[in-house]
Amino acid sequence: xxxxxxxxxxxxxxxxxxxxxxxxxxxxxxxxxxxxxxxxxxxxxxxxxxxxxxxxxxxxxxxxxxxxxxxxxxxxxxxxxxxxxxxxxxxxxxxxxxxxxxxxxxxxxxxxxxxxxxxxxxxxxxxxxxxxxxxxxxxxxxxxxxxxxxxxxxxxxxxxxxxxxxxxxxxxxxxxxxxxxxxxxxxxxxxxxxxxxxxxxxxxxxxxxxxxxxxxxxxxxxxxxxxxxxxxxxxxxxxxxxxxxxxxxxxxxxxxxxxxx
Amino acid sequence: xxxxxxxxxxxxxxxxxxxxxxxxxxxxxxxxxxxxxxxxxxxxxxxxxxxxxxxxxxxxxxxxxxxxxxxxxxxxxxxxxxxxxxxxxxxxxxxxxxxxxxxxxxxxxxxxxxxxxxxxxxxxxxxxxxxxxxxxxxxxxxxxxxxxxxxxxxxxxxxxxxxxxxxxxxxxxxxxxxxxxxxxxxxxxxxxxxxxxxxxxxxxxxxxxxxxxxxxxxxxxxxxxxxxxxxxxxxxxxxxxxxxxxxxxxxxxxxxxxxxxxxxxxxxxxxxxxxxxxxxxxxxxxxxxxxxxxxxxxxxxxxxxxxxxx
Numbered sequence: 001x002x003x004x005x006x007x008x009x010x011x012x013x014x015x016x017x018x019x020x021x022x023x024x025x026x027x028x029x030x031x032x033x034x035x036x037x038x039x040x041x042x043x044x045x046x047x048x049x050x051x052x053x054x055x056x057x058x059x060x061x062x063x064x065x066x067x068x069x070x071x072x073x074x075x076x077x078x079x080x081x082x083x084x085x086x087x088x089x090x091x092x093x094x095x096x097x098x099x100x101x102x103x104x105x106x107x108x109x110x111x112x113x114x115x116x117x118x119x120x121x122x123x124x125x126x127x128x129x130x131x132x133x134x135x136x137x138x139x140x141x142x143x144x145x146x147x148x149x150x151x152x153x154x155x156x157x158x159x160x161x162x163x164x165x166x167x168x169x170x171x172x173x174x175x176x177x178x179x180x181x182x183x184x185x186x187x188x189x190x191x192x193x194x195x196x197x198x199x200x201x202x203x204x205x206x207x208x209x210x211x212x213x214x215x216x217x218x219x220x221x222x223x224x225x226x227x228x229x230x231x232x233x234x235x236x237x238x239x240x241x242x243x244x245x246x247x248x249x250x251x252x253x254x255x256x257x258x259x260x261x
Numbered sequence: 262x263x264x265x266x267x268x269x270x271x272x273x274x275x276x277x278x279x280x281x282x283x284x285x286x287x288x289x290x291x292x293x294x295x296x297x298x299x300x301x302x303x304x305x306x307x308x309x310x311x312x313x314x315x316x317x318x319x320x321x322x323x324x325x326x327x328x329x330x331x332x333x334x335x336x337x338x339x340x341x342x343x344x345x346x347x348x349x350x351x352x353x354x355x356x357x358x359x360x361x362x363x364x365x366x367x368x369x370x371x372x373x374x375x376x377x378x379x380x381x382x383x384x385x386x387x388x389x390x391x392x393x394x395x396x397x398x399x400x401x402x403x404x405x406x407x408x409x410x411x412x413x414x415x416x417x418x419x420x421x422x423x424x425x426x427x428x429x430x431x432x433x434x435x436x437x438x439x440x441x442x443x444x445x446x447x448x449x450x451x452x453x454x455x456x457x458x459x460x461x462x463x464x465x466x467x468x469x470x471x472x473x474x475x476x477x478x479x480x481x482x483x484x485x486x487x488x489x490x491x492x493x494x495x496x497x498x499x500x501x502x503x504x505x506x507x508x509x510x511x512x513x514x515x516x517x518x519x520x521x522x523x524x525x526x527x528x529x530x531x532x533x534x535x536x537x538x539x540x541x542x543x544x545x546x547x548x549x550x551x552x553x554x555x556x557x558x559x560x561x562x563x564x565x566x567x568x569x570x571x
Contacts, residue, residue: 079443092441094434097427105427105442112425142500159441 002029007061023222034213043219083159085172092155095144106158149180169201278515279406283464291457296433300355304362306480309462310469333462341454374477383470490514492545
């Protein structure tokens, strides 16, 4: 459903700071895949997500989603079919607007000059209640007053209120405290399962990378160096993963936040 | 100062406060909601006055209002086009448009820097004729201004609840979030600035017809005066619903005019108005920053004393 064909991106071309962030990346994602992505600092994980969601246009290569070439589609148009969550819970919400107003915008639909009606409000409230965080009683609270976990849960709901074709999770629990991170992860898994979403998730937690989803992709230096699925993946351990990284890249996995537990 | 003098002062304060509050409401939309400080406000205010005056002079008092607002929309479009499509910094875009409008405004007034409307039929004279003989006859100016203000407040209250209105508010709050909601922030910025500038031009148009004079310099400093009014009205209740905040912006404009009138009565020369508004804006905007910094400053002073440096 998502095809990346020889996608290349170099930042600061022609300067001393030039960095090949994506180097001939080929990736083929099937319907219903849940892929976890790991890699060193600066391996190109977030850059890969930016390329997919339209944060920049690649220097060369093609990006095809559900048969449609979206390589040069503006980011806000892609957002209709691609949901994205960031590490910083502040990224995806408007702080001075209420929970309901944020959701109304994300839900879209209706005419520009239409007002969110009672039935739609009830519907949104129901969706918020299904998060199980008690946020449904705070529909008129400005989002800026919510905790990071609540805000990230809301962002997840906003990204999936209209089921997207593709959900990109960029270390979306990394900035939260452990108990909030656990809750958000549980809600994420449930949402992905219920809506049968195709999902890519960057994580720095190695055991999580192996426990979640059905595929694990490892990146280094702008390239995909390992793509484990099926039986190959089932046999993998964290140690095995690190060994594979050393074999393929010739260096130690270097990520200052990596969790080996 | 007799009672009738006081009534006259109160009347003119209300008139001028209401008319200039339309510009305050414009900034409420562009500055408070869209988070763009639109520095083309001065020129756009005069543009509204000039276009309104020319159309009224040609014998179309009602059309003059629409023409002025349409001119404001055009001006707002140019400003937003520069900042959203041409990569011009938003402050600079306003300054550029403001400068260009000076020539445009003189051209609109047929090469003159002053247009006299002493005998012209305007919305004010129309209202005066309409109310002639009724008990409201003395209040026609306030009524015209109040109707315009009420209409703009009603529009803003309804508009900012719609999806487009929410998207405009979100653009000022977190532009990325707007993009993730599949809305083009270029579109919301353009709509917001066009609407805001329509109100600014309406404000200028009404002031010119009120004082029966359109003058190339009448918009000068309007953006600061309006910001001062907005901040006076906004410091009270920041988190209240939009209609309340819009009404407070109008109250701010009237309070500003009242303070100004009192100062004039205390022999402050009229030319001090702009300095006073500049000081109010500077103080109101820097206050929250200073409040945050104050504890640090006190700590440094204390530490300095302890070290014997003081």
